[in-house]
Amino acid sequence: MILSIVFSSEIMIPPNLINIAYAQRKPIPPYAKWGVLAMNKTKEKYPNAQIIDYLHIGRTSGPATTTEKFKLWLKENGKEFGVFIDIEFNNKTEQVMKVTFKETSK
Template sequence: MKKLLISLALSVVFCSEIIVPRNLLNTAYAQRKPIPPYAKWGVFAMKKTKEKYPKAQIIDYLHIGRISGPTTSTEKFKLWLKENGKEFGVFIDIEFNNQTEQVKKVTLKETPK
């Protein structure tokens, strides 16, 4: 009887790995992370970058931070692009009204690093 319980317990452990692999559990956990407040500005930054560099592929993305002012704030990003075998960075600043979130100014600056 004891051997039967041990083998049953082992089969449950091994079968649970087959039924729900650990990498799926990690993926499910990753999907529960809260969406950061700058996410919508990151999407906007990628859109504006694609408008200026339509043939380039965005290969990396960094949120640098936010500069908050009394009436406007600026979200700062750095995107890494690849085009025709050349890689380069683009700094993008998005200034917006704090109350309405209306975009006031978008600045893109290319950098080799």
């Protein structure tokens, strides 16, 4: 009887479990490691700020280097502001060449 229950084709899987399994199969985006670096560099530059939002803007590729662009939204001492972070790296070695920050009020 137990085997008939286990192998029965009438076992229903709750829809929420299907959704959870599907969500867990999403691939890691290629910019993920650069996003982690952007957040770490931002924490170094703004140690008292809290990162409250994160956006990958895009990638600009050149023959020798690539630049990943991010916007982080920070909160510090009751003030909220945005920071654009550009991470330029060597295409072959992935060595970081330059990290730039630009604050914005929007």
